[in-house]
Structures are given as structure tokens and as C-alpha cells.
Amino acid sequence: MNPASRRGGGPHLALALLLLASLLGAPATAALPGRTVVLGLALEPPNLDPSATSAEATQDVVYGNIFEGLTRITEQGRVAPALAASWSVSDDGLRYRFTLRPGVRFHDGSPLTAADVRWSLQRARAAGSTNPLRELLAPVRAIHLIDELNLELELSRPVAELLTYLGWGNLVVMSAATAANAATAPVGTGPYRFVEWRKGDAVVLARNADYWGTPARLDGVTFRIVPDASSALAALLAGDVDGYANFPAPESVAALALDPRFTVAVGSTEGETLLAINNARKPFDDVRVRRALAHAVDRRAILQGAMYGYGEPIGSHFPPHDPAYVDLTHRYAFDPATARALLREAGYPNGFALTLRLPPPYYARRSGEIIAAELGAIGIRVRIENIEWAQWLEQVFKNRDFDLTIVSHTEPMDYDIYARRGYYFGYSNATYDARLAELSRTREEAVRMRLLGELQRQLAEDCVNVYLFELPKLGVWRRDLHGLWREAPVQGINLSGAYLDGAATVGTSSTAAGPTGRVLAIVALGILALGALALRRHVSARHLLGRAAALALTLLGASALIFLLVNVLPGDPAAYMMGLNANPTAIAHLRAQYGLDVPAWRQYLQWLAGFLHGDLGLSYTYRVPVADLVGQRLAVSLPLALYALALSLALALPTALAAARRPGKVLDSILMGLAQLGLAVPNFWLGLLLILTFSVQLHWFAAGGFPGWDAGLLPALRALTMPAVALAVPQACILARVLRAELGLALAEDYVRTARAKGLSPVQALRRHALPNAMIPALTIIGLQFSFLLAGAIIIETVFALPGLGRLLFQATAQRDLIVVRSVVLLLVAAVVLVNFLVELLYAVVDPRLRDGGAR
């Protein structure tokens, strides 16, 4: 080998290092403002105009936050002034005079006037209005403007509940100029203003600095959509969300209540959860059939099985916490025999078949499965059909095309729906209507109580629906977050009083740049050292060049394959990313924004060029550079993989040495037998068992989550310990078996015998002579293991809810963020290929026979 070739190796290696550095060294993000919170939302709102939709998810986001009404409902359920500072009611109850708060401005800067209020109410009660409360405004005869800040509602008959109605989310005040765009760009008067809505991902709000009342103490709120109940817990533990006003996984609430990191607040809602029946359709028009259904359903079983004991059984359409509540849960006791008898009487001795259409909420899907089994027990054959909200609204609610469905009616005081003609229950009863009308005229409390009781009894008697339970409000949020409501007397997640303790930063999004940079620097230095070592030991330039070319070819092929799978296979990636409810304009905009409107080959080249510069593009869902996301996540995944690798070596080396000391003896057999057993344990199951033992039983470690490197080295390493063990053990078993086999071979070699004859002890011979030779094949395994550890980390991060690369990949896949998916995958592939390349270099260092790429 001549000096020239020695120098020749330098540039190529430097190139490889540079490539690596450009991939890893992307600048990390600056921390986000510390006073914003991310709240999880199980359902995405269909639009953001609360005056046009009955979707609860819309109210959750906008009511009390963006929009306000004349009055508001307090957490205790009382009426309080909001945009109206005061009001007076005439003695006959027919005239309501409101005085508005002066100086209130909409988020677009325009002042609030009485004309806006009148316009909003007129819009809600107009003929073509889709406002869910339109019928409640029917008694309003006229709305008179008095001046800028005063107006009067004139009624045709007294409406005792009017002030309450005006506090509900559907009757909020909008301005005529902006209401048309409220579905996508709502402009209100509330403590938060709308920033953006990333379809399928999140709705972002920021503090309204010009708020008329006490300004919000949070800088902003992001409602992140987490549609899958099973990932809700993981998102919370991983810090992806700071809390849920309505946590969709009741099975985890008991465990979270014991976790010092979280506050659990179980309250009640106004949600009567019904097995709703199409009363207009045969055979459900027969009250005996409806009563048979009621007798067949075991509410206790549903509350246990679907709700894990949270929620209260109900026997009519009325919330148990209301003073006027009458307990009718015993009107239809769980009694399959009676149910069968009623079916026989109605002419269905052999039962019949029906379809149960289930909307997405967890309570509906879970209760549905149980109810289907229970109805099966009385001979009713149930076909379950899971549908999306849009379909539910269209088919069930609007077109009344259903047999049975399960839904929670979360509007307060909504017993009037039974008097609405054309409502999806298909129910009508003149007695009921008359009592309801009487109630509306009555202001005397005792009489109202009596009438409300009669309404409840009538619904139970007619068995309009099977009344299941009052939906609980399961609030779970970070312990340092305060001011969220426990109770839900009105729809909406009211954040006007929410605040964070101290100066705590938020979520994992604020993982600081420093530690990430340090980790990357350490890795880069290690690689540099390896490279320098390889060069000093005269690795031939030709060999290096050949391997580097193969490496480049592999990476090129892999990137092409990824690009084909991700960008070409799904057809139009822009349409795919936007999901079902995208419109052509938005898709075209996205296509232009992400450069998806140029030919595929150019997109590919642009992606590659960006990749080499460390510019991985902008994430579609997170709206931050992918490189930043990757940098933050790498600060978890890379230390985890290295930790696991170290543990694996620490376990395998002593085991193999101990076993090889006396080949074929008891210790050897036991250790290698254990290794064979350990090999059979999948790492994610081991992770689960570790959680069961050390978190659930012994409380030594948290069951998941990562505090971030900011929290200090020890807490961070502590959070990575169980995951690293779960990753390391199966790998250690493989390594131990390979090392043991190689040691066995080496011990039989002449040089070891010579060493023994020279007077070395068996242990010394093993360590000094056999081990170095056994390490060469072990290196292959260690190189391969890095690939397994990275892949394994994808799963293990899910088990332990760690915010690493694997979790990012799954989230991006679920959110169809193809921009993130393709770069993360290529990065992982590059890491695997580069490590294998380095291992090959290392061979040449430890074994001179391999320097010119010969032998092996």
C-alpha cells in the first residue's frame, strides 16, 4: 500500500461523514411560547360555525372561547351576564330588554352593536336556517333595536327558559360581515381568536389581547384531534397532548387518578345516552316491541362493560343531577323472559333482524357491541354498522333511515325534541306536547317541577327510546393545568379561566435545542474517531471507494423505492393528505405549496437535493420543518438505541465468557438454555411484562412517557431504562449465543493451547486470546443489531409512549403526513446502511486479513 492511496481514503470518508452530519445536524427548533396548551379532541368538528350545526365537537372548540352569547351558563348551570351586561323582563313575560356591554369588539376590530345581536338571532330563526335551536325561537315575534347598545325581544307567549337558551352555543352573536365564513374562519368576541384549522389534525386558537373581560391567561390553545381511543392514553403519556376535557378511554381513568403527573376530574354532562329507536318504522311502531328492547338491555352491564362504571343509569330523557329528576330506571327491569314474552305478544315469537348504526364515539361503539349480544339473547339478530359522523347526520338524523342507533344527547333541557315533528325518533304524542307547552308558560318553580316529572314519566311509559345512562365527563389533564371545568352544564370546553402553574414549558414540543445538539455532536465525534482509526490502519482507498459506491447505490435505490411507495402509489398525495372532506381548491393549493404539481421525477430530485442539504421540507400536520421534528425525536430514539446496545453487550459478554469456561458443563447448558428462551420473547411483550411488574406492581418506574432531557440526565435515563431493557434482552440472547459459539471454536485453536501451555490460566487465555478473535463475527451481529434496535425502537416507543422517531412515524402515517413519513423512513434506512458500512470499516481495523475486501 502506498502513501497516495492512504491519503486517497481521506476525502471519501470525509464525504461520508459530511453526508451524515448534514442529515443529523439540522438545526433544532426554538422552544414554543411556554403558555400554550394542547388539548385532545376525540372528534373533529365538521365546521366551526356553531349557529349552523348540531355537532358537539364544534361547540367544544368555539363556544365560550371564540364566540359568546347575550348570556352565559356558569359551571354550576346558572345564567349569568355575558355580552348583555343587564336585562329586564316585563311582568307578562313577553318583553325582554337587553343592554349590551360597551366597548366590546369582534376579533376583526369591528365594534359589537345591538344590530349584530339582532342580525344573529334573525339568522337563527329565519326560514332556511339550519340552526338546531330554530324551533325554540318560534315564539319570538319581533326583535326591536332601541339604540346602539339596547334591544328588545318581543314574544308571542312566555318562554320561561329564554335566558338559558340565549346562553347556549347555537345562539352566539356574530357579525354580519364575517358570519358567512364562520365555518372555516370564525370571528367572535371571545377570549381566544381563531388562528388556523389544519384538517384532520388540529384547530389552533390564540389569546385575544383586546378581550372585554378578564383576558385569557394562556397564550393559546391547540385542540388536537386524537380519533383513536386506544391512542388517547399514549398521547397523554408521551406529552403529545396536555389533557382532555372529555377523555375517551374510561378504562384508564382509575390508573391516571393515581398518577401524580395528572389531575383527573370526573363530572357530569347533560348527555342522555340513548339506544334511539325509529318509532315510525315497523316493528318499532309497536310499543310492546320497544318495551321488549328495554327489558332486554342490562344498563348495569353496559355501564360496567363500556364505561368501566363511570356514568349513571337513567330511565327517561332527564339528567340525574337536576332537581326535577325522577328515578325511572326500574320501570323496565333487565328481564329477558319478559322481553321474549312481549315479543311473542307483538307477533314476533322468533324475533327479527335489525341494523344498529353506530356513530364514532367510544361509548356508542362499545355499548353497541354489548347491546347486540343482549338483543341476540332474546332472538333479535343485530347487524352492527359502524359509520362516520357525516353519514350519521345524513342517514340517521336527517333521512331517518335507521332501525336503532346509539347516541348521547348532550344539549341541556332538550326534552323539547320529543315534541318536534320530523325529529329522527319519529315520535308524536299530543299529551306530551300539551304538557311541554304548559311548562314553557309556567314560571312558578313547584308547578314546573311537577310538569317536568310528568314529561319524564310519559317518555318512559311510551318507551320512545331505551334510556341507557347519563354520559360522564371524564376530565384528565396535566397537574399544573388549572381552571378547566369539571362539570359540563352546557356543550363546549370553556377555557376562559384556564392557566398553567409557574413558568413551566409545555409538552415535548419544547425539547430544547442544546441537548439534541450535544447528542448529535457526540455521535458525530464517535464516527470521526472510528474513521480516523480506520485510516491510520491503512485501509485501502480502492476498497473504501467500492464500498462507498455500493452504499450510495443502496441509498439511492431505497430513496426511489420510498418515493414510489409514498408519492406515486397513493395516486394524488395532496388529496390523500387532505382526507375525505377536501375541496379541489384546497387540494390545488396544497399541491402547489408542497411542489407536488411538477412531474414525479423532478419532485424526487428536489426531495433528494433537499435531503442532502438537511432540508426535509415542511410537515403537513405540524407545520414545522421536518428536520426539526426529526431532531427532537432523534434525541430520544438514538440514546435509547445506544443504551440498549450497551446493555445488550453488558449482558452478553459475561454470559458468553462464563458459559465458555467449561464447555458442555451445567452452567453452559443453563446459560445457553436461558438464552434460547430469551430469544423467544418478543421485545414488546417483554416491555409489557416490565410495565406490569415494575410500574403496576412495584411502582418503581412510570408506565410510560419521557420528561425530556431538560428535566435532567437522571430522570431522562430513568424513563429510558425499562424500554432499553426490553430492547436489549432479546438482542443480548442472540449475541451471547453467537459469542459462546465463537469462543468454543477459538478455544480449540492452537494459539490458545499454546497460551495455556505457556502458563496462562484458562480465564486469562479466554480473555486475552479467544475473546478478540470471537469479537470479529460478533461485530457483524452488533452491526445487524443496530438495525434491529432501531426497528425495535419503533414498537417499543409505542409500548412506552416515548416521543421518538418511531412514534413520529406512526403518527405521521395515521395523519397521512407523507412528507414526514418519507423522510423519516429514509433517515432510518440511511442510519442502518451507514452503521453496516462502519462495521465493515471496523473489520478491517480489527482483522488485517480483511483489508482489501478479500476473505469474507
Place this chain on the structure above:
Amino acid sequence: MTPAWRPPAGLAAGMVVLLVYAALALSSLTAAFDAALTIDIGARLLAPSAAHWFGTDALGRDVFAMVAVGTRASLGVALSSVGIGLLLGVPLGLLAAARGGLVDDVLARGSDLVFAFPSLLLAVLLSAALGPGALTAVIAIGVFNVPVFARLVRGNGLSLMQRDFVLSARVAGRGTLAIAFDHLLPNVATLVVVQATIQLSLAIVAEASLSYVGLGVQPPAPSWGRMLNEAQTLASGAPWLAWFPGLALAFAVLALNLVGSALAARFAARVPGEAS
């Protein structure tokens, strides 16, 4: 490298366990299992007992029955994906050995490419493009198996090409295909079988991992991986939900490993690591 430690009774023990699984998978098709899989809230989250050997889940379904039915998904996906590997990989390897040239180059570059993807990554990528499901899992695991068999067959086939009986067949004018299938295939068959048992055990773990993260077999069909996922949130009150599907998984892997190493010992075959 040679397998270090071969349990003498390994083959018998492994075969017995595998037969038990086959019996479970078959018997899970009977009506008795349907009854055990119906929802019974009164019997929810019961600890293991004589009536419910493995206890019951959150909806009162018998966990033993679910594990048995899960065997079908697990073995089904594993067998199909290894089948893909065999059907595509073996002929490819034979051709590369017998003919060399372009086929060989394509194989070498292709396997480099596939091995560059950590196994699960390919599955995640495919389900991003195709949507999750059993078929995606089969394809993803199957694709990974193709170069495993192709490289094994090629490597051993190349050394066979130098042997006298192949040389004489070539002198006799036999074509590439004839040599590949008449002379090479019978001589690599045992190696392929040994490798197949190892790949089966890897495929079973891969399927369970995919199901665990929701990318494998979709509900309502029970699968071990998804049972483990569902067990996680209930683990504090009902740890048996996490034990039994995991044990079923571990025993299947152990049995296949035992059979694999016993076969390897029997045929005195050196089974190379899958990617070396």
C-alpha cells in the same frame, strides 16, 4: 458459525408444541369456540379458573378461545409470507447460481436494498400506501423473506456448481434451468427447510408486532398482537390478559427455534445468519 447448544429433545418438544398449535387452529373453527367468544358482561375480567382457563376479557369473552382463534391469524400470516419468500426467493437464487450474470447482479443489489430497511419499517411504509390489514402484513413480511432465501440458495448453489456431478451434467449439455432444478434444488432443499423454520418464527413475531401497533390483522378477528395491545390499558386489574397471548407467542417462537436448530444439527448444516 455453528449453533452452540442443541437440546437433544428439542425436535420432539418443538414438534409437539407445533402440533398443539395446529390442533388449536383447527378446533377453533368449531361452534364451541363461537359460544366462548360471545359477549357476556356478567363474566367480564374474570381471573383464570376451571371454567375459563385463561380468564376472560373486558367483554367477558373467553381468553383461551381468543388465543386459539388468534393462532389462525398468526400462523396464516406467517405461513403465507414465508411461502412468498420460498416461491420467489428459491427460484431466484437457483437462477443466480446456475446462470450468474444479470440475474446475480439484480439479486445482489435487490437484497442490499431490502435489507437496508429494518423489517418493520417496510411494513409501516406499505401500510401508509396500501392501508393496514392482514394482506399488507403478508406482503411486507413476504418481501423481506425473498432475499433471505435467494441469498441462501445462491451461496450454496455456487459451491455446488463446482462439484463434479454438476460439471458432468453441463458437459452432457443440460440447460441452465435443468441444472438449477434437477441438480441444485435437491441439494439445497434441507438448508431451505431449516431456514424456513427460522423465518417462520421471525414472521410470527413480526405479525404480532404489526398487529400490536394496529397495522396487522384488523378487528374483529382476534390476533395475539392486538390482544396484547388491548391488554395494556387493563393490565393493572387483569394482568392475565397480557400473559396468555404473549406466552402463546413465545411458545410458538421457541418451538420453531428448537425444531430449526435440531434440524440444522441433524443435517449438519451451517445456517448462515439471514443477512450475512
